[in-house]
Amino acid sequence: MVSYVVITGGVVSSVGKGIFSASLGCLFKSRGLQVTIQKLDPYINVDAGTMNPYQHGEVFVTEDGAETDLDLGHYERFIDENLARENNCTMGKIYGAVVERERRGDYLGDTVRVIPHVTDEIKGQIRNVASDGESHRIVIIEIGGTVGDIESLPFLEAIRQLKKDVGPGRAVYLHVTLVPHLVPSGELKTKPTQHSVRDLRSIGLVPDFIIARTSVPLSTSMIEKIALYCDVEPDHVIQNRDLEHIYELPLHLLEQKLDERIMRLLNIPVTPPAMDEWRDWVMELKKEKPVVKVGLVGKYVELRDAYLSIIEAVRHASVKCGVSVNLVRIDAENLLMGPVEEILSTLDGIIVPGGFGGRGIEGKIGAIRYAREGKVPFLGLCYGLQGAILEFARNVCGLEGANSVEVDAHTSCPVIHQLPGQEDIKEKGGTMRVGSYLCEVKEGTKAYAAYGAPLIHERHRHRYEVNNEYIPALTSHGLVVSGVNPGSGLVEIIELADHPWFLACQFHPEFKSRPMKPHPLFVDFLKAVSAAKGIS
Ligand code: GLN
Numbered sequence: 001m002v003s004y005v006v007i008t009g010g011v012v013s014s015v016g017k018g019i020f021s022a023s024l025g026c027l028f029k030s031r032g033l034q035v036t037i038q039k040l041d042p043y044i045n046v047d048a049g050t051m052n053p054y055q056h057g058e059v060f061v062t063e064d065g066a067e068t069d070l071d072l073g074h075y076e077r078f079i080d081e082n083l084a085r086e087n088n089c090t091m092g093k094i095y096g097a098v099v100e101r102e103r104r105g106d107y108l109g110d111t112v113r114v115i116p117h118v119t120d121e122i123k124g125q126i127r128n129v130a131s132d133g134e135s136h137r138i139v140i141i142e143i144g145g146t147v148g149d150i151e152s153l154p155f156l157e158a159i160r161q162l163k164k165d166v167g168p169g170r171a172v173y174l175h176v177t178l179v180p181h182l183v184p185s186g187e188l189k190t191k192p193t194q195h196s197v198r199d200l201r202s203i204g205l206v207p208d209f210i211i212a213r214t215s216v217p218l219s220t221s222m223i224e225k226i227a228l229y230c231d232v233e234p235d236h237v238i239q240n241r242d243l244e245h246i247y248e249l250p251l252h253l254l255e256q257k258l259d260e261r262i263m264r265l266l267n268i269p270v271t272p273p274a275m276d277e278w279r280d281w282v283m284e285l286k287k288e289k290p291v292v293k294v295g296l297v298g299k300y301v302e303l304r305d306a307y308l309s310i311i312e313a314v315r316h317a318s319v320k321c322g323v324s325v326n327l328v329r330i331d332a333e334n335l336l337m338g339p340v341e342e343i344l345s346t347l348d349g350i351i352v353p354g355g356f357g358g359r360g361i362e363g364k365i366g367a368i369r370y371a372r373e374g375k376v377p378f379l380g381l382c383y384g385l386q387g388a389i390l391e392f393a394r395n396v397c398g399l400e401g402a403n404s405v406e407v408d409a410h411t412s413c414p415v416i417h418q419l420p421g422q423e424d425i426k427e428k429g430g431t432m433r434v435g436s437y438l439c440e441v442k443e444g445t446k447a448y449a450a451y452g453a454p455l456i457h458e459r460h461r462h463r464y465e466v467n468n469e470y471i472p473a474l475t476s477h478g479l480v481v482s483g484v485n486p487g488s489g490l491v492e493i494i495e496l497a498d499h500p501w502f503l504a505c506q507f508h509p510e511f512k513s514r515p516m517k518p519h520p521l522f523v524d525f526l527k528a529v530s531a532a533k534g535i536s
Contacts, residue, residue: 002130003266004171005140006159008205010147010196011178015213018071020176020240021142022078023249027259029079030250030273034137037075038129039068039088040122041144042151046092050429057305061459061511062087065435071142073309073511078250080514089125091151097121114154122158123165138266147175147199160204169267175200175207176240179214179226188214190226197230207232208265209258213240235261247282247515251275281319281516289324290535292526295347297367299360301329310353310381313513317522323530332363340366341374349377349529352384354461354508358407365391372502377528379521380504382462385494386416388504389466389474397477399470406464415474417467419490434461437485437507439492445482446503447493450520456483458492458507465506466491501528 005024009017021037028035045051048059049067060073066085076083098121102112110117130139141159145152163171177193193210200207210230212218218226218239227234238258243249253259254275263270294314300306311327318325328347335343344350350371352364364384368391371378380388386404393402393415404416425431436457441448448454468489475481483493483505496502505521513519530536 002137002139002166002170003268004126004130004162004166005138005262005266006162006171006173007140007142007176008147008156008173008200008207009143009145009176010199011192013146015146015176015178016240017142017144017176018074019078019246019249020211020253021071021140022074023253024259024262025075025079025138025140026250026278027254027273027275028138028140028263029081030275030278031259031263031271032274033268035079035140036081036083036129036137037072037079037087037140037142038126039071039075039142039144040125040155041069041088041090042149042155043090043144044092044095044151045090046096046429047088047090049432049434053300053306054303057303058308059461060309061434061461061508063436063457063459067430067432067434067461069144070305070308071144073312074246076511077312077514080517086125086128089122091154094118094121094125094154115157118154119158119161122155123162126158126162138268147196153203156200156203156205169265172209172262172265173205173207174209174211174262175230176211176213179212179218179222181215188216188218188222190222190229193226194229209236209238209262211238211240213242215242217241245282245285247278247285251279251282277516284319285315289318289322290530290533291324291326292348292529292533292535293326293328293346294349294351294526294529295328295330295344295367296351296353297330297332297335297364298353299332299355299363301331304329307353309508309510309513310351313510313519313522314351314526316513316515316518317526319515320518320523321526321530323526323535325526330367332360332367335363335366340370344370344376347376348533349379349525351379351381351525352387352504354382354384356383356406361387361390361404361407365394369395372496372499375500375532377501377525377532378499378503379525381510382460382506382508385491385504385506386464386466388494388502389415389479392474392477392479393470396479397473399473404464415467415470416464419463419465420488422463432461432463433465435459437492438487439483439507440486441493442480442482442484445480445493446495446501446524447482447505447521450503450524452520458505458509459511460507462506466494500532501525 025035057070068088223237364387393399401413402415403411493505509519509521
């Protein structure tokens with residue numbers, strides 16, 4: 001009952017395999033199939049948690065506390081399902097497991113090699129996500145990187161073997177490539193695609209579909225040319241056009257009947273797709289709406305992907321609120337150079353996102369002060385909460401040297417300190433407070449108004465935390481602790497009562513936002529932003 005749809009990429013990286021895989025998952029799900037998506041990443045890091053966002057974009061966190069590739073965020077948003085640790089597997093994790101087995105003596109007597117030991121481990125990881133469900137289950141496997149990379153060879157070999165292992169009609173291979181458009185001559189070039197398919201064939205992989213990413217439409221003759229050179233039927237050459245919004249891609253693929261064609265190859269009965277709600281939502285998204293301007297004050301501003309889930313969560317909430325958000329990224333470090341008011345005065349709302357280390361924190365604190373004093377709607381996320389606490393401690397409670405021990409390990413006023421039990425941890429990888437934790441929400445607060453529930457779950461990723469010794473000082477000056485983790489008593493949500501909307505959370509609500517299920521905190525933040533701008 002399990003079928004596999006394997007997606008490889010060629011020609012260039014960042015060709016959009018992640019959004020493509022997610023879109024395909026969305027279509028299969030709309031046809032009533034059970035779907036899961038697994039990302040196989042060729043790098044040697046055991047997970048994405050130790051990587052700088054500048055290199056790899058944001059680290060996405062799953063319910064079960066895995067620190068994963070950002071593509072898992074696309075998958076969750078498009079298929080509207082929570083994924084888990086097994087849905088992201090890196091080469092580091094594979095090699096780690098193989099070396100561990102070798103030390104244990106599992107391969108005693110054998111020379112441990114890429115084939116079969118590493119490839120068997122990869123296939124084992126694929127089987128982990130493929131456990132049989134009640135209805136037909138499709139496992140989409142996206143292989144990170146580009147064909148031709150040394151690192152991804154063991155993954156490609158494993159999926160070559162997979163086709164034989166699972167038997168005929170159970171695995172379909174899609175190759176996503178770029179068909180560049182040369183602007184001066186107006187020509188589209190298929191040669192890189194031909195070369196990429198040749199590379200694939202040289203390692204024994206034969207694609208069933210070519211997914212051609214293009215900026216302009218492909219003519220019939222161009223499609224026929226790709227089909228001829230790549231040895232697929234013309235109706236198996238699918239256009240993957242640059243679109244205004246990523247959420248349009250499932251509809252674009254549906255028009256070309258891609259999901260249906262794959263289902264036929266896999267001998268799965270084709271049921272009608274239930275994509276009406278998605279289509280209506282995309283229409284709402286594209287509709288012209290009143291514009292509000294929100295500043296995202298962070299330190300990884302040059303790279304859009306560093307704040308991907310926040311950007312998407314704002315987008316989802318904006319559709320619900322009937323506004324269009326001009327989300328401007330503001331460099332927290334630069335903020336200290338000029339007068340804060342001048343830079344921020346055109347904003348209708350401010351978000352301070354998560355982050356690590358001391359760089360930029362004073363700029364964030366400056367922005368938070370501006371939001372608090374100027375009554376500008378404010379949403380703080382993780383480090384944003386810690387910054388809000390520091391700002392309040394310093395400027396309202398008069399605790400002048402208030403700091404986080406992450407910024408100053410020897411601060412005399414550690415308002416943000418290390419989580420209990422973190423002091424002795426020496427290893428950086430996988431040791432933060434990460435994943436879903438409970439939070440009790442206090443009635444009568446802005447947080448309660450947003451959630452409408454006394455008990456919620458949210459995803460975390462942090463090492464530092466509000467120092468509860470300072471809570472009496474903070475609350476006696478008007479800070480409201482509106483969310484607390486039961487049991488540990490850790491502060492999860494804070495807010496201000498005498499402000500139109502000033503709220504910060506220790507967790508990352510952005511990870512749980514979905515197109516048609518926008519996150520309540522982002523929705524209420526945008527409602528406050530709209531109200532401040534006079535949009536009802
Ligand atoms: N650096 C802070 C901590 O580790 C905040 C982390 C974050 O924003 N994700 O606690």
